[in-house]
Amino acid sequence: MNFINESAWKYLSVKLPILGAFLMLVLIPLLQWLTDYQIIPQQYHATVTGILIPALAWLGRKIAQPKLHQQPLGFATITAGHSNTDPGAVSGKIKEADLVVNFRNAVTHYLREAGLQVKTDGTGSRNDPLSSAIKLIKGSSVAVEFHMNAATSKQANGVETIALPKDKKLAQDLSKTVADALGSRLRGDNGWIDQSKSARGRLAYVNAGGLIVELGFISNEDELARFNARYWLAAKAVAKVLIDYESRN
Numbered sequence: 514m515n516f517i518n519e520s521a522w523k524y525l526s527v528k529l530p531i532l533g534a535f536l537m538l539v540l541i542p543l544l545q546w547l548t549d550y551q552i553i554p555q556q557y558h559a560t561v562t563g564i565l566i567p568a569l570a571w572l573g574r575k576i577a578q579p580k581l582h583q584q585p586l587g588f589a590t591i592t593a594g595h596s597n598t599d600p601g602a603v604s605g606k607i608k609e610a611d612l613v614v615n616f617r618n619a620v621t622h623y624l625r626e627a628g629l630q631v632k633t634d635g636t637g638s639r640n641d642p643l644s645s646a647i648k649l650i651k652g653s654s655v656a657v658e659f660h661m662n663a664a665t666s667k668q669a670n671g672v673e674t675i676a677l678p679k680d681k682k683l684a685q686d687l688s689k690t691v692a693d694a695l696g697s698r699l700r701g702d703n704g705w706i707d708q709s710k711s712a713r714g715r716l717a718y719v720n721a722g723g724l725i726v727e728l729g730f731i732s733n734e735d736e737l738a739r740f741n742a743r744y745w746l747a748a749k750a751v752a753k754v755l756i757d758y759e760s761r762n
C-alpha cells in the first residue's frame with residue numbers, strides 16, 4: 514500500500530464523517546431513548562445511524578473547497594535571444610546567441626536552486642526560436658530574455674532593459690545589477706528603455722509582457738572581455754533580483 518503524500522485532514526470528506534462519529538455518541542443514546550419511549554418507531558433506529566456517516570461523507574466531497582485547488586507560485590520564463598539557426602550579432606567567431614544561452618542557463622540554475630519554477634526556451638546549448646519563447650510568457654509571473662547589443666562604433670557600451678512602462682522598476686533593477694557585476698554603465702532612463710523608444714521598435718517579446726535585457730555590447734572588446742570573465746556573477750545577481758521580485762508579488 515502506498516500513502517498519498519498529503520494531509521487528509523484538509524478535506525471536508527474526512528472531517529465531516531469524524532464529526533458524524535462524535536454525533537453518534539450523542540445520537541445513539543438519544544435514538545435509544547426515543548425508541549424506548551416509542552416516540553419514533555423501532556425500525557428507524559438503524560436507518561438514521563446507517564445513513565448519517567455516508568451522507569456526511571458525500572456532503573464533504575460535494576462542498577467546494579476552492580483553497581484546496583489554488584496553485585502554488587507561478588513560474589518564471591527565462592529565455593535566450595535568437596536561436597540555434599539565428600546567431601544574432603556576431604563579433605569575429607563569437608556569436609550573441611551562444612553568449613546569451615550560457616547566461617540563460619546560469620540564471621536558470623540559480624533560480625531553480627532557490628526553489629523557483631522556471632520555463633526556458635531550451636536546455637544546454639538548445640535555443641528555440643522567438644515564437645516558442647513568446648508562447649512561454651503566458652501564465653508566467655515574470656519573463657526575461659537576454660541579448661547582447663552591437664553597434665558600428667566599437668566604443669558603444671552599457672546595459673539596458675527594454676520593457677513596458679509597468680515594468681520600469683524591474684527593468685532598472687535588472688540593468689543595475691548586471692552593470693554593477695560587469696563594471697558597466699547604464700543606458701536609457703537609469704537602465705530602462707521604453708519599447709516605443711527602442712531602436713528595434715515594437716518587440717514581440719515585450720508586447721507579450723516580457724523584459725529584454727541587453728547585457729552589453731558584443732562589438733565592444735573591453736565589454737565583451739568583462740562579460741566573459743564575470744557573467745556567472747551577473748547571472749547570480751539577476752537571479753537575486755528576480756527572486757526578490759517574485760517574493761513581493
Ligand SMILES: [Zn+2]
Binds near residue numbers: 594601609
Ligand atoms: Zn539580440
